[in-house]
Amino acid sequence: MLLPLLLVGTTLWLNSNRAGFLTISLVPFLLGSAGKYSALQLITGMSARRLNLFHRFLGYCMVTLATVHMACMLYQWAKFPKFLATYLTTTKVQHGLAGYACLCLVVLGSLYPVRVYKYEFFLGSHLLAFGFIGSISVHTPYAMRYFLTGILCYVLNLLACYFVQNRMAHMHVFALPDATRLRIRLASPLNHHPGQHVYLCIPKISWFQWHPFTITNVAQSDKDTKLEVYATVRGNFTRQLHQAAVSMDKKAANDSDEWEVMVMGPCGRHTSATDPETMLQQQRTIVIASAGAGVTWGMQMLRQLATSLLYKQRDQPVFTKNIYFCWTVRRAEDFCWFRQELAEYAAEFDTAHQADALFPKLHVALHYTGDPASLSLETPDEPVDELDESLPKSGLLSEKRRDITPLPIQQCRFNPTDYMCHASSTSSLGIFVCGPPPFNRVFKNGVAALDHTKSCQVTLICEDFD
Numbered sequence: 001m002l003l004p005l006l007l008v009g010t011t012l013w014l015n016s017n018r019a020g021f022l023t024i025s026l027v028p029f030l031l032g033s034a035g036k037y038s039a040l041q042l043i044t045g046m047s048a049r050r051l052n053l054f055h056r057f058l059g060y061c062m063v064t065l066a067t068v069h070m071a072c073m074l075y076q077w078a079k080f081p082k083f084l085a086t087y088l089t090t091t092k093v094q095h096g097l098a099g100y101a102c103l104c105l106v107v108l109g110s111l112y113p114v115r116v117y118k119y120e121f122f123l124g125s126h127l128l129a130f131g132f133i134g135s136i137s138v139h140t141p142y143a144m145r146y147f148l149t150g151i152l153c154y155v156l157n158l159l160a161c162y163f164v165q166n167r168m169a170h171m172h173v174f175a176l177p178d179a180t181r182l183r184i185r186l187a188s189p190l191n192h193h194p195g196q197h198v199y200l201c202i203p204k205i206s207w208f209q210w211h212p213f214t215i216t217n218v219a220q221s222d223k224d225t226k227l228e229v230y231a232t233v234r235g236n237f238t239r240q241l242h243q244a245a246v247s248m249d250k251k252a253a254n255d256s257d258e259w260e261v262m263v264m265g266p267c268g269r270h271t272s273a274t275d276p277e278t279m280l281q282q283q284r285t286i287v288i289a290s291a292g293a294g295v296t297w298g299m300q301m302l303r304q305l306a307t308s309l310l311y312k313q314r315d316q317p318v319f320t321k322n323i324y325f326c327w328t329v330r331r332a333e334d335f336c337w338f339r340q341e342l343a344e345y346a347a348e349f350d351t352a353h354q355a356d357a358l359f360p361k362l363h364v365a366l367h368y369t370g371d372p373a374s375l376s377l378e379t380p381d382e383p384v385d386e387l388d389e390s391l392p393k394s395g396l397l398s399e400k401r402r403d404i405t406p407l408p409i410q411q412c413r414f415n416p417t418d419y420m421c422h423a424s425s426t427s428s429l430g431i432f433v434c435g436p437p438p439f440n441r442v443f444k445n446g447v448a449a450l451d452h453t454k455s456c457q458v459t460l461i462c463e464d465f466d
Helices: 002-007 017-025 027-032 039-044 048-077 081-087 091-109 112-117 119-126 128-139 144-163 236-250 276-282 292-310 332-337 339-355 372-376 416-422 437-448
Strands: 166-176 179-186 197-201 211-214 226-232 259-267 285-291 322-329 361-368 429-435 458-464
Touching: 002 017, 002 048, 017 027, 017 048, 017 144, 027 048, 027 144, 039 048, 039 144, 048 081, 048 091, 091 119, 091 128, 112 119, 119 128, 119 236, 128 144, 144 166, 166 236, 179 236, 179 259, 179 332, 197 226, 211 226, 211 292, 226 236, 226 292, 276 292, 285 292, 285 416, 285 437, 292 322, 292 339, 292 429, 322 332, 332 339, 332 361, 339 361, 416 429, 416 437, 429 437, 437 458
Parallel strands: 285 322, 285 429, 322 361, 429 458
Antiparallel strands: 166 179, 166 259, 179 226, 197 211, 197 259
16 A cells, blocks of 8 residues: 555655655554554454564564655755755754654664564664654654554553453473473463463563463363463573573472463464364374474474373264374473473373274374484483373373383484375375474475375464464
8 A cells, every 4th residue: 555655646756745744654553563462453363473574564664665755855955965954954854864763773673683682672772762753743743643643552552461461370480401391370261272372471580571482281171270381592581581490490499489470362373273173083194393492382282182082082083093293403402391291192192002993193203403412411300390280190191200211312304205195185184383484494395395186185284483
């Protein structure tokens, strides 16, 4: 819409005010899509990630329009040097240049490297948006109607964030290699589905930072008030969280040591394709592939499938014959997050398959691409506390410390094409992938390369854990 509004019926190099007015007209939409959880998300049902992409796109559009407005003006004034020198000393022009500078600094501070590795600077640079609003309010009297509307939208977002989806809770933290396990107990149930995530604000680390984490536990009932998430060390916030958890472990903290946490969510769309019952009824072969921290998404799917198969009374037969769980990491010690639990699942599925030949088989493949010396490191025991109730305690899983043969670990790169052979005209294949974009792209290319003349029945769902 912006292109025809900008270009049709006007000559920008003679009068570029239209570009300036379009710039300020985007402010309500920009502020209305800001925030981790917004009123717009409540109304439209869009995920926070999609709204954030829309928010960033509007920001780039504003900078582009403001640049066109300023560049065309300067182009005309440059033909008259004395007029340009005089006009640059006026309050109107100086405030316009100041507002443009603030807008550019906000965009530079929101680039991917800054946003990921210097989150505090990213937040601080966004405060310059108030400098933009103040400067442009003086630059043109027509701006205030748009700015007041945008501020109203942002206030509604804050109210939606803190009073609609926000809830207080307590949590226990456990330090793992390069990650922190968070066990959260809520005051009221939180209805969530596979693939959804929550935003957490931990006052002990920061009062102002909200970060998304995938929910890994399975809701056992409508009254379940427990959550489990894993925070991988990637930025300053997760690094401080991990250091605080390590300090607690060194102090031999007891179970009464709890942190206060604010939980917002659940966020993210729920599709029927990731429903465990749908997967077991439609997919002959299920492939759950994860890379690095993307295993949190894959583990929740495996837990959902295991709960549906092992601990519930089934009225319908299971169409699935094989379940492949694949996890690849750079550091072998990261396997300690779920290696014990995966070994328990493998033993449980083997026992069930021996009793019933129609029961699906579970194949677990662990790959790592890092230093072979990391395999010699002693794998730390998984922490256990009273909140460890993500799975029903029955059968093999009720004996948490039973001696189970550890799963083998392969030092090789994961090859997605090994699982494409399961797709055929008579056998459906469901592939559920979570990892960084390059990892997901390999699966997308592999599915696209399949011979579709055979009417291959393939369902591919990719999630980017970034």
